[in-house]
Amino acid sequence: MSIDKLEQLVFVGLNGYAVALDRDTGQIVWSNNEMNSGYVTMLLDGDRLIVSTNGYIYCLDPYTGRIRWHQPMSGYGAGTPTSLVSVRGQSTPAVLQEAAAQIATQSNGGIVAGS
Numbered sequence: 001m002s003i004d005k006l007e008q009l010v011f012v013g014l015n016g017y018a019v020a021l022d023r024d025t026g027q028i029v030w031s032n033n034e035m036n037s038g039y040v041t042m043l044l045d046g047d048r049l050i051v052s053t054n055g056y057i058y059c060l061d062p063y064t065g066r067i068r069w070h071q072p073m074s075g076y077g078a079g080t081p082t083s084l085v086s087v088r089g090q091s092t093p094a095v096l097q098e099a100a101a102q103i104a105t106q107s108n109g110g111i112v113a114g115s
């Protein structure tokens with residue numbers, strides 16, 4: 001299956017796996033099991049999917065799941081990360097606020113709440 005837009009993908013981390021699903025069908029687009037097992041934390045950072053598990057950081061191609069680079073983070077421990085943050089990342093508050101505003105506009109027939 002080939003996807004050409006990131007908006008069409010949903011990313012899931014399970015037991016050391018990074019998986020991309022088609023958001024409309026739920027079909028697995030790709031699965032990467034090359035990482036160590038464990039709890040997986042992810043951040044979509046523009047054209048990169050940053051994944052952390054067991055003290056390792058991986059940069060994956062979000063379209064294919066291929067590892068672009070990895071960093072063992074030697075000396076920092078192997079626990080679960082408390083956060084992954086990037087200015088480009090899709091989880092920044094500004095992006096979330098913009099998405100919420102778009103949803104509100106669509107569900108109110110173009111009328112933004114509070115206006």
